[in-house]
Amino acid sequence: MAASIKDVAKEAGVSIATVSRVLNDVDVVNEETKKKVQEAIKKLGYRPNIVARSLKTQKSRTIGIIIPDISNQFYPEIVRGAEDVSNIYNYNIMLCNTDLDPDKEMEYLRVLKEKMVDGVIYMSNSLEPAIIDLVKSLEMPVVLVETTDRANTFPSVTIDNEKGALDATEFLIKNGNKRIGYVGTHEDVVNAAAYRFQGYKAALEKHNMEFDKNICYFSGLKANDGYEGIKEIVKKADIDAVFCASDEIAMGVINGLREEGKRVPEDVEVMGFNDIYSASIFYPKLTTVVQPMYDMGSVGMRMLIKIINGAELVQHHFVLPHEVVKRDSCKK
Known part of the structure; x- marks a missing residue:
């Protein structure tokens, strides 16, 4: 007994x-x-008895973590950072994978409220107004990780995605590339990757280079999106480099270029974004923008636990540093 x-x-x-x-x-x-x-x-x-204790204290010592895509190597590293901090403070984790489905995101938010979680680490595929309104109505402590909402309503931990993309595109420009394609999310989508398209365009404008929609392909962030995207681009135009909104896209782009008889980086340079584990072991190894994934998770969790316990946040929006790491998918 x-x-x-x-x-x-x-x-x-x-x-x-x-x-x-x-x-x-x-x-x-x-x-x-x-x-x-x-x-x-x-x-x-x-x-x-956690249930009985929750009813009495109105606290479950459980934190929900919502991620868009559990198969994406980017998110587990963030979760690991968040979980390590939650363990220090004796909180349990409830992990929810939304499969890039906004309706599923909203349903999980309701479920987490019903389960009386103390707060939520939220990584959203698309922070549409309906989702923002739901989060507000549920009145749960929420910290956004990886992205921010447009109005900066919620505390957040991210990098400067627009600046990261600008730095990445400038890297390609400084390598002498004149026709730089883009594969990734459109700027109208409300997520981190959308800011990367803005950074790409800003770099072109900064260097007086014409923006050409014919060498841009808008889709998701998976390898197949990169593969299909580069196939469409090379049908319409010649390019000498591609900026990709994720490393998975970059891998798909490289595979598509190989099938088109183009060598990377000799014929086309390819730039990724995130620096997931596979980026350093893929062939060729990816030149990419490094995000401090573990730190994003750990900082976000510390912020959330402070909010749960009524402590004042010194800073509501943390922008962590990024860098471009040079590997083999670019010439220099």
Whole structure:
């Protein structure tokens, strides 16, 4: 039979109220008594009834994490950073994968509210107005990771995606490339990748290069999108470089170029974005924009736990540093 809170109190020689205070980390319990209770909990293998405890305290010590695509190597590293911090503060994680479906995002938000999670780390495929309105109406603490909403309503952790794309495109320009294609998300979509298209255009404008929609392909962020995109682009125009809104796209682009008899980087240079694990082992190894994925998750979780516990945030929007890492998919 499982041990009860009464058994723990008896083993530690304290009241049930004292055990409850230790479990809820109330400061009035002295260290010696706290140690006795913790030893009794360990000895008896006691586990609190989370449901009953949640109803009483209105806190579940559970945090929801919503990600758009669990198959994308970018997101697990963010989750790992968030989970490591949650473990330090004794929070559990409930992971929700939305399969890039806005309706599924909204349903998961409702489910997490019903499950009485204390807060949500939210990585959205597209922060449309309906989703923003739902998040507000549910009145749950939320921290956005990887992107921001257009009005900066919610605390967030991201990089400067527009500047990252500008830096990446400038890298290609400084390599002497004159016709630089783009494969990725359109700027009208409300997510991080959309800002990368803006950065791409800004770099062209900065260097007095004409924007040509014929060498742009708008789609998703997967390898197949890159493969199909580059096939369409090379039908219509000659290019000497491609900026891709994700590393997966870049891999698809390279495979498509190979089929068209074009060498990377000798004939066409290819730039990725994110620096997922595969970027450094793919052939050729990808030149790409590095995002500090683990740090994004850990900073986001620390922010969320502060909000949950009523602490004031020193900073509501963290913009972490990025860099372009040179590998083999570009000449220099």
